[in-house]
Amino acid sequence: MNARHRERPRPAGLRARLRARAAAWFKRRQGDDSLPLAIGTRRVYILPTRAGYAFALLLATMLLAGLNYSNSVALGLTFLMGGFALIAMHLTHRNLVGLRVRAIATSDAFAGEHGQLHVTLENAADTPRIGIDCETAHSSRTPVDVPARATARADIAVPLEHRGRLPLERIELSTAFPFGLFRAWTYTHLALELLAWPVPRGRREPPPEAASGGQAPSVHRAGDEEWAGLREFRSGDSPRQIAWSAFARGRGLLVKVYESPVAHHRTFDLAAVPGADIEARLEQLSAWIVAAHARGERYGLRAGARDIPPDAGHDHRARCLAALAVFGDDA
Amino acid sequence: MSVVARPHVAAVLVFGASVLLVLADSPVWCSAVALACVLWRLGVGTGRFRELSPGRVLRAIFAAITALCVLAVIVSFRTLNGLAAGTALLVLMGALKLVESRTRRDNAIVIGVALFMLLAAVLADQALWRLPLYLFLVCGACAAMALNSHASPLLGTRVALRLSVKALAMAVPLAAACFLLFPRIAGQFWALQRGEQSRTGLSDEMAPGSIEKIANEYDPAFRVRFTGALPAREQLYFRGPVLNSFDGFTWRRNRGHYYPAPPLELLGEAIRYRVTLEPSDRPWIFALDTVAGSPRRDMFMAHDRQLTAMEDVTSTTSYDAESYVRTRSNARLGTLGRRYETELPADRNPRALALARELRARSTDDADYVRNVLTWFAAQGLEYTLDPGKTTIDSVDTTLFDSKRGFCAHFASAYATLMRAAGVPARVVTGYLGGEWNPVGEYLIVRQSDAHAWTEVWLDGRGWTRIDPTTVVAPERLQRGVYDLFGSGLPASSRLLHGSPWLTKLSQTWDGMNQWWRERVVEFDLRSQLDFLRKLGFDSPDWRQLGWIFAACLVAWFAWVSLSLRRSVARVKPDRLGRAWLAATAKLARAAPARAPDEGPIDFARRVAAVRPDLAGDVRGIAERYARLRYGAAVNDAEIGELERAVRRLRIP
Numbered sequence: 001m002n003a004r005h006r007e008r009p010r011p012a013g014l015r016a017r018l019r020a021r022a023a024a025w026f027k028r029r030q031g032d033d034s035l036p037l038a039i040g041t042r043r044v045y046i047l048p049t050r051a052g053y054a055f056a057l058l059l060a061t062m063l064l065a066g067l068n069y070s071n072s073v074a075l076g077l078t079f080l081m082g083g084f085a086l087i088a089m090h091l092t093h094r095n096l097v098g099l100r101v102r103a104i105a106t107s108d109a110f111a112g113e114h115g116q117l118h119v120t121l122e123n124a125a126d127t128p129r130i131g132i133d134c135e136t137a138h139s140s141r142t143p144v145d146v147p148a149r150a151t152a153r154a155d156i157a158v159p160l161e162h163r164g165r166l167p168l169e170r171i172e173l174s175t176a177f178p179f180g181l182f183r184a185w186t187y188t189h190l191a192l193e194l195l196a197w198p199v200p201r202g203r204r205e206p207p208p209e210a211a212s213g214g215q216a217p218s219v220h221r222a223g224d225e226e227w228a229g230l231r232e233f234r235s236g237d238s239p240r241q242i243a244w245s246a247f248a249r250g251r252g253l254l255v256k257v258y259e260s261p262v263a264h265h266r267t268f269d270l271a272a273v274p275g276a277d278i279e280a281r282l283e284q285l286s287a288w289i290v291a292a293h294a295r296g297e298r299y300g301l302r303a304g305a306r307d308i309p310p311d312a313g314h315d316h317r318a319r320c321l322a323a324l325a326v327f328g329d330d331a
Numbered sequence: 332m333s334v335v336a337r338p339h340v341a342a343v344l345v346f347g348a349s350v351l352l353v354l355a356d357s358p359v360w361c362s363a364v365a366l367a368c369v370l371w372r373l374g375v376g377t378g379r380f381r382e383l384s385p386g387r388v389l390r391a392i393f394a395a396i397t398a399l400c401v402l403a404v405i406v407s408f409r410t411l412n413g414l415a416a417g418t419a420l421l422v423l424m425g426a427l428k429l430v431e432s433r434t435r436r437d438n439a440i441v442i443g444v445a446l447f448m449l450l451a452a453v454l455a456d457q458a459l460w461r462l463p464l465y466l467f468l469v470c471g472a473c474a475a476m477a478l479n480s481h482a483s484p485l486l487g488t489r490v491a492l493r494l495s496v497k498a499l500a501m502a503v504p505l506a507a508a509c510f511l512l513f514p515r516i517a518g519q520f521w522a523l524q525r526g527e528q529s530r531t532g533l534s535d536e537m538a539p540g541s542i543e544k545i546a547n548e549y550d551p552a553f554r555v556r557f558t559g560a561l562p563a564r565e566q567l568y569f570r571g572p573v574l575n576s577f578d579g580f581t582w583r584r585n586r587g588h589y590y591p592a593p594p595l596e597l598l599g600e601a602i603r604y605r606v607t608l609e610p611s612d613r614p615w616i617f618a619l620d621t622v623a624g625s626p627r628r629d630m631f632m633a634h635d636r637q638l639t640a641m642e643d644v645t646s647t648t649s650y651d652a653e654s655y656v657r658t659r660s661n662a663r664l665g666t667l668g669r670r671y672e673t674e675l676p677a678d679r680n681p682r683a684l685a686l687a688r689e690l691r692a693r694s695t696d697d698a699d700y701v702r703n704v705l706t707w708f709a710a711q712g713l714e715y716t717l718d719p720g721k722t723t724i725d726s727v728d729t730t731l732f733d734s735k736r737g738f739c740a741h742f743a744s745a746y747a748t749l750m751r752a753a754g755v756p757a758r759v760v761t762g763y764l765g766g767e768w769n770p771v772g773e774y775l776i777v778r779q780s781d782a783h784a785w786t787e788v789w790l791d792g793r794g795w796t797r798i799d800p801t802t803v804v805a806p807e808r809l810q811r812g813v814y815d816l817f818g819s820g821l822p823a824s825s826r827l828l829h830g831s832p833w834l835t836k837l838s839q840t841w842d843g844m845n846q847w848w849r850e851r852v853v854e855f856d857l858r859s860q861l862d863f864l865r866k867l868g869f870d871s872p873d874w875r876q877l878g879w880i881f882a883a884c885l886v887a888w889f890a891w892v893s894l895s896l897r898r899s900v901a902r903v904k905p906d907r908l909g910r911a912w913l914a915a916t917a918k919l920a921r922a923a924p925a926r927a928p929d930e931g932p933i934d935f936a937r938r939v940a941a942v943r944p945d946l947a948g949d950v951r952g953i954a955e956r957y958a959r960l961r962y963g964a965a966v967n968d969a970e971i972g973e974l975e976r977a978v979r980r981l982r983i984p
Contacts, residue, residue, distance in 0.1 A: 036928075051476070051480070061450065065454060067515065071453060071457060072510070073453045077465060079506035079507075080499060080502055082505075083504075084502045086505070087498040087499075087501050087502055087892060090892055130485045130486050131486070176480055180439075180477070
């Protein structure tokens with residue numbers, strides 16, 4: 001139903017078709033990858049850049065002039081710069097070879113915003129690797145320098161246009177260092193995807209009773225919850241929940257846990273959202289989730305076959321929004 | 332300087348350097364415009380001036396200025412197809428590009444223009460002293476390319492320069508191999524017009540005073556490298572323009588006075604040598620008297636054995652020649668030749684004509700007359716001087732009877748006049764006598780100051796015979812150069828250079844280096860290439876062999892480069908504690924899924940314990956001990972030893 005929304009327009013034109021064929025060939029040749037991934041020579045390709053072709057033209061001119069006028073100095077400089085270009089090719093190639101992709105994390109985002117790919121690169125060599133560019137088919141180049149014997153992270157911003165999955169078949173790592181005459185590149189085929197959550201749009205106030213899945217109506221007020229104790233900090237916990245007084249006493253990062261009565265749980269149900277357009281209904285659910293999260297409420301979600309029990313926190317919010325993002329895919 | 336401005340400033344500096352390189356080859360106004368642009372852009376790059384705001388108006392102004400500049404170049408050069416015009420155009424276009432350059436692409440274009448200007452500079456001048464400048468510019472351009480392609484804090488100016496120098500240095504072996512082996516072609520396939528320059532040197536006219544003018548010049552005329560020993564000094568007559576027509580004041584070369592050359596026998600041993608001629612903008616080719624034939628196909632020898640190039644010598648030219656000291660001709664000079672070579676204006680130099688008649692009457696034959704006139708010259712107390720004063724229109728009379736002073740031209744002119752007046756065929760030959768031996772480079776350097784004029788007379792049974800009346804007047808000229816004879820009358824700078832032994836040595840060394848550079852590098856051509864291969868042991872080198880050697884060199888170079896550019900990956904060796912723990916995890920890999928990279932020792936032990944409860948105690952003990960030793964405060968060797976023993980005791984059943 002919403003496939004037309006999420007799928008990018010089919011590649012048209014000879015260029016795009018050729019590019020798709022080439023991509024398929026690269027994938028067939030290299031196979032699927034898994035992390036951590038060491039970039040070996042077999043998968044590094046190299047071609048001159050536009051500046052490189054211009055440099056070659058300059059060298060050809062110098063060669064012709066040197067031969068024409070039997071000008072030894074011009075010939076000598078031509079050969080010197082030609083050798084320089086070959087050295088530059090070597091340097092560019094080795095800047096990429098031996099690099100390791102340690103990890104790739106994704107951050108999903110709302111449609112219309114930018115999702116992020118966090119690519120962690122590791123350099124085991126004792127010389128730095130400068131100017132490693134990371135890009136996907138949907139994003140521009142993101143440069144990163146990896147110092148000697150260290151790791152560095154490239155954060156690639158990927159624009160998310162429509163709700164749904166954005167599969168990232170391959171990430172291209174490339175470099176034109178040091179002289180910009182050649183570009184060496186490699187493809188990593190990792191099964192990655194970014195999710196574009198539905199844009200929160202619609203009423204912000206809590207849903208009417210019908211939409212809250214038949215639970216007892218309740219108005220959330222601060223202080224309704226009962227103190228349940230402290231637990232260790234886990235990634236995704238809101239800073240507001242951290243027990244800063246305990247931290248100040250040197251007890252480490254602890255999180256205050258409250259238990260609210262069951263009556264305060266609210267479950268948003270897609271089936272209960274009025275309207276004909278499925279996208280609009282998902283956007284309304286998204287708006288409620290965002291609002292509920294902002295208020296620190298506990299909430300659950302029911303969308304089609306997916307039923308997420310009530311909970312709170314960043315991870316829960318992301319889980320709920322992800323369920324909305326992929327809604328309609330599993331069917 | 333900010334990271335953003337750095338590539339721009341680098342490109343501007345490279346462009347500025349290239350403008351300075353072609354300073355001598357482009358008009359002053361072009362260079363001035365370009366250097367002003369460079370200074371302004373440097374100001375913008377370092378934040379002293381404001382950037383122009385880009386816009387349509389500005390673009391239109393630029394288009395207009397560009398058109399104006401092209402027009403100006405066309406007007407001032409009347410062509411665009413010329414090295415000088417092309418250089419001027421490059422300078423202007425580069426400067427304009429500089430003004431509007433904002434992006435990396437613009438910077439790259441400016442760097443490219445700078446490299447094209449380097450090419451123009453190289454085509455204009457291949458002198459040794461400019462080589463460091465060329466290399467400097469290449470290094471700068473490469474560093475600018477590096478800076479321009481990355482805005483990284485790790486890539487500073489110094490790093491970029493070091494990278495460029497390293498890459499260029501590694502390219503040197505390949506460049507040398509290419510230089511030696513890359514197939515050269517003979518001749519040009521496209522000719523550009525070259526700029527006009529006036530140079531001093533001998534011309535095809537000789538009036539009293541014309542040689543003295545040249546003799547003040549310390550510039551080298553040519554250099555000669557002999558295959559064998561240096562010939563005796565009194566044989567070092569380098570023959571140039573032969574003058575056969577006299578109007579009483581000026582000797583000229585009359586091309587119409589052609590007659591078949593009488594056959595000539597060359598006697599004795601050949602002297603073989605190679606001459607490297609400085610550009611003179613004249614077609615004269617100089618060779619030791621008497622040259623066997625034309626040294627090159629684009630030079631020809633006239634009936635009077637004068638060598639001429641097809642075109643003016645505008646660049647350094649080398650040729651191999653062969654000469655013989657002794658010659659003989661039994662033939663007779665034809666009537667035409669006799670008429671041309673005895674022509675004399677009857678109404679000029681009356682006293683000289685009278686003297687000739689008188690001396691001829693006293694002589695038995697032509698040979699006797701030649702000797703008698705020389706004796707007469709010696710007896711007159713003539714003075715050999717660089718400053719003989721002005722002569723009247725009857726120049727020979729003035730020299731012989733009034734002033735009694737003269738330079739070689741005066742005496743040669745007078746002697747030839749006396750010969751012709753008595754019906755003995757004679758002509759004036761100009762050229763160079765002597766030279767300075769350079770012990771560093773082992774060659775003879777002949778300077779403009781060695782310019783000389785002498786005569787040749789025809790004697791039946793001997794042929795054309797060289798008679799140098801100057802040697803009778805001033806015998807010392809044969810052994811010493813003009814600089815030694817008239818040191819005081821010469822320009823101070825040349826005198827200084829010539830006077831101090833230390834400076835002489837220095838200048839000889841420098842000249843020797845330059846000569847080496849010219850002979851071995853600048854003039855390296857197809858023939859030198861084949862010579863080089865023969866030296867390597869190839870008897871009959873051909874293109875295929877050249878190709879094979881070249882390929883072998885290329886492969887060797889690539890192997891060397893790949894090896895030396897290998898990245899050294901520092902392998903971190905685990906310490907004793909780490910080794911013990913790694914041994915434990917290696918053993919446990921048989922019992923449980925391997926430890927994940929981010930899994931701590933305690934977590935790992937817990938996971939192993941869940942899979943293999945029988946190992947739980949041992950594993951927990953090892954893991955806790957390791958964690959305590961690794962992350963705890965104090966480490967002691969005894970405890971590490973205990974951990975090692977525990978690991979050794981660990982058995983996976």
